[in-house]
Amino acid sequence: MTQFSTWDIVSNLLLAARWTVLLSILAFIGGGAVGLVVLYCRIARKPWLQRAANLYIELFQGTPLLMQLFLIFFGLPLMGLDVSPWAAAFVSLTLWTSAFLAEIWRGCVESIPKGQWEASSSLAMSFFEQLRYVVLPQALRIAVPPTVGFSVQVVKGTALTSIIGFVELSKAATIITNATFEPFTVYGFAALIYFVLCWPLSKSSQLLERKLNVAHHHH
Amino acid sequence: MSLITITEVRKSFGQNEVLKGINLDVAAGEVIAIIGKSGSGKSTLLRCINGLETINDGSITVAGAQLAPDEVHLRALRLKVGMIFQGFNLFPHLTAGRNVMLSPMVVKKVSQKEAEAEARVRLEQVGLAHKFDAYPDELSGGQQQRVAIARALAMKPLALLCDEITSALDPELVNEVLAVVKKLAEEGMTLLMVTHEMRFAREVCDRVVFMHQGRVHEIGPPEEVFANPQTAELRQFLGQS
Numbered sequence: 001m002t003q004f005s006t007w008d009i010v011s012n013l014l015l016a017a018r019w020t021v022l023l024s025i026l027a028f029i030g031g032g033a034v035g036l037v038v039l040y041c042r043i044a045r046k047p048w049l050q051r052a053a054n055l056y057i058e059l060f061q062g063t064p065l066l067m068q069l070f071l072i073f074f075g076l077p078l079m080g081l082d083v084s085p086w087a088a089a090f091v092s093l094t095l096w097t098s099a100f101l102a103e104i105w106r107g108c109v110e111s112i113p114k115g116q117w118e119a120s121s122s123l124a125m126s127f128f129e130q131l132r133y134v135v136l137p138q139a140l141r142i143a144v145p146p147t148v149g150f151s152v153q154v155v156k157g158t159a160l161t162s163i164i165g166f167v168e169l170s171k172a173a174t175i176i177t178n179a180t181f182e183p184f185t186v187y188g189f190a191a192l193i194y195f196v197l198c199w200p201l202s203k204s205s206q207l208l209e210r211k212l213n214v215a216h217h218h219h
Numbered sequence: 220m221s222l223i224t225i226t227e228v229r230k231s232f233g234q235n236e237v238l239k240g241i242n243l244d245v246a247a248g249e250v251i252a253i254i255g256k257s258g259s260g261k262s263t264l265l266r267c268i269n270g271l272e273t274i275n276d277g278s279i280t281v282a283g284a285q286l287a288p289d290e291v292h293l294r295a296l297r298l299k300v301g302m303i304f305q306g307f308n309l310f311p312h313l314t315a316g317r318n319v320m321l322s323p324m325v326v327k328k329v330s331q332k333e334a335e336a337e338a339r340v341r342l343e344q345v346g347l348a349h350k351f352d353a354y355p356d357e358l359s360g361g362q363q364q365r366v367a368i369a370r371a372l373a374m375k376p377l378a379l380l381c382d383e384i385t386s387a388l389d390p391e392l393v394n395e396v397l398a399v400v401k402k403l404a405e406e407g408m409t410l411l412m413v414t415h416e417m418r419f420a421r422e423v424c425d426r427v428v429f430m431h432q433g434r435v436h437e438i439g440p441p442e443e444v445f446a447n448p449q450t451a452e453l454r455q456f457l458g459q460s
Contacts, residue, residue: 119308119367122269123322123374124297126290133325137312 004180010189016172017193023168024155024197026090031097031154038102043109045127053102060099066160068092073164089161097154104146108139145209152198152205159194169193222247222378222409223268223300228277230263237263239433240277247377250410252420252441255430256456261413264430265380268411269300282377298326301371302380305387307363309355315342315366316351319373326374334373341369345399361392365399372403379403381412417457421445429453 041053060068073088083091112135120130162171173190177183221244230238237260245251253261266272268279270286270293279286284296309318319338323329329337342348345365355363364384371379381400385393397419404410404423414420420427420441427444429437431452437444448454 113308115304115306115308116310118271118302119304119310120322121271121293122297122302123370124294124326125322126294129325133321134310138310141312 004176004182006185009176009180009182009186012176013169013172013186013189013193016167017169017197019166019168020155020158020170020194021197023089023093023158023161023166024151027093027097027158028151028154030090030094031101034094034098035101035105038098039105039109040131042102042106043131057099057103060096061103065092065096065157066163068096069160069164085161085164085166088164089158089166093154093157093161096157097150100150100153101147104150105139105143108143108146109135111142112138141212144212145205148201148208149205152201155197155201156194220247221245222249222282223411224278224280225264225268226278228264228267228279229275230260230267230272231275237433238267238274241433241435243428243435243438245378245409245411247409248407249426250404250408250424251412251426251428252424253411253413253428253430254415254417254420254456255436259430260433261428261430262382265302265382265411265413268380269297269302271302294326298374299376300378300380301374301376302382303364303367303371303384305383307355307360307367307387309363309366309370311355314352314354315347315358315369318355318366319370322370323373337373338369341373342366344372344402345369346395359392360388361395364388364396368396368399368403378409378411381410381414383413383415385414385416417445429456431456 038053038056041049042057044050069088069092072092073083073085076083076088109131116134116138117130120134125133158168159170161168162174165171167175169190173186177186180186223243223245225241225243225245228238228241229236237258239260241260241264253264255261263272267274267286268281270288273288274286281296281299284299285292286296287293309315310321313321316335316338319341320331320334323334323337324331339348339351342351345368347362347365347369350358350362350366355366358366367384368379384400385396388396393416397416400410400412401419401423412420412424424441426438427441428435429444429448429452431450437449437453444453445457448457
C-alpha cells in the first residue's frame with residue numbers, strides 16, 4: 001500500500017484550493033454584475049420590473065443553493081444544453097450571489113435619506129443620473145462591509161459544487177480521504193484552508209465597518 | 220403674463236385631501252410668502268410645483284412647462300424652477316463647489332471648466348467663495364443652506380421655491396440666509412417661499428398667501444394681510460384674536 005505523507009495531503013489540497021479561489025472570484029464578479037442589474041430593476045420606478053426583481057431575489061434566497069446547483073446541472077441537459085460541472089457551478093453560484101448582493105445593496109440604497117433624491121430631482125436629474133452621481137456613491141460606502149462579509153458565504157458556498165463533481169477543495173478532500181483513509185486529518189486540513197481564506201475576509205469586513213463609521217465621509 | 224400658473228389644483232394623500240382647489244398666478248419677479256398652520260397644505264403646494272408630489276386634478280405651468288408625471292415633462296419643468304429645502308440636502312460626498320457644479324455638468328452637459336467658473340460666481344453670490352473646497356459636514360447650517368441656494372442658482376432657474384428654509388437653523392444663523400434671499404428678491408428673482416418669518420415676509424414679499432385647510436384663505440400685499448386680516452382664521456393665526 002502506498003504511503004501518503006502529510007505534505008502529499010496538504011500539497012494536493014492546496015492545488016485543489018486554487019479552483020475554490022478561482023470559482024469564488026468569478027462567482028463574486030459575475031454575481032456582482034448581475035446583482036447590479038437586479039438592484040436597478042428592484043429600485044426602478046416600474047412596478048413590473050420591481051416585481052420581477054423581487055421574485056428573482058425571493059426564488060434564489062428561498063431555495064437551497066444545492067437545489068439550484070442540481071437544477072442547473074441536471075436540468076439544463078434535459079433541455080438539450082450540455083453543461084460541464086465547471087459551467088454549472090459558475091452559473092449557479094453567480095445567480096445565487098447576485099440575488100443576495102442585490103438585496104444587500106437595496107438596503108444600502110434605501111438607507112440614503114429621501115432628501116438626497118428630492119434635491120437631485122429638483123435639480124432636474126434623471127433617475128439614472130441620481131443613482132449614478134448622488135445615491136450610489138453614498139450607498140457604496142455603506143455597502144462595502146456587508147459586501148465583503150458576504151464574500152465569505154460565496155467561498156463556503158463553493159464547497160457544495162463538489163457534489164456535482166467539480167474538483168475543488170472539498171471534492172479533493174473526499175478523493176484524498178478515499179485513498180488515505182485518514183478523514184480527520186484530511187478534512188481538518190481542508191477546513192483550515194477554508195478558514196485561512198475566509199478569516200481575512202470577515203476580519204477586513206469588520207475593520208472596514210469600523211473605519212467607515214469613524215472616519216469622515218470623504219477621507 | 221404670469222410666470223407660474225396654478226389652476227384648480229387638488230391633491231390627496233389617501234382619503235385626506237390636502238389641497239382643495241388651489242388657484243394662484245405668480246408674475247415674473249414677484250416674491251410671495253405662503254403662510255399658514257402646519258397641515259394647511261403650504262409645503263405640499265410648493266412640492267407640487269416642481270413635481271415632487273403628483274397632483275390629482277388641476278394644472279400647474281411654469282413658463283410654458285406643464286407639470287406631468289413623465290420624466291421628460293418633469294425635467295423640462297425642473298429646469299425652470301429650483302427648490303431649496305428645510306434640511307439643506309447637500310450631497311455629503313461632494314465639496315461645496317462640486318455640489319454646485321454637479322447638475323450643470325450632468326444635466327446641461329456644461330464643461331467642467333465652465334461649471335467650475337459658474338460655481339465660483341454662485342458661491343461668491345452667497346458669500347461663500349472661500350468654502351469652495353469644504354465638505355458639507357465642515358459647514359454650519361447657515362452656510363450649508365447658502366450653498367444649497369448657490370446650487371439651485373447654478374441651474375439658472377426662472378423661479379425658486381423655498382420650503383421653510385430657515386426652520387432648521389439656529390436663530391443666530393437665520394439672518395445670513397434671509398439676507399441672501401432678500402438680495403435675490405431685489406435682483407428680480409421670482410420667489411415662492413413657505414415661511415414662518417413674518418417680519419421677513421412683511422419686509423420683502425410682494426404678496427402674502429394665507430393657506431387654511433387646503434385652500435387659499437386670504438391673499439394680498441403684506442401690509443393688508445398683516446394689518447387688516449379679513450377672516451377670523453388669519454387673525455387667530457397672527458395671534459390677534
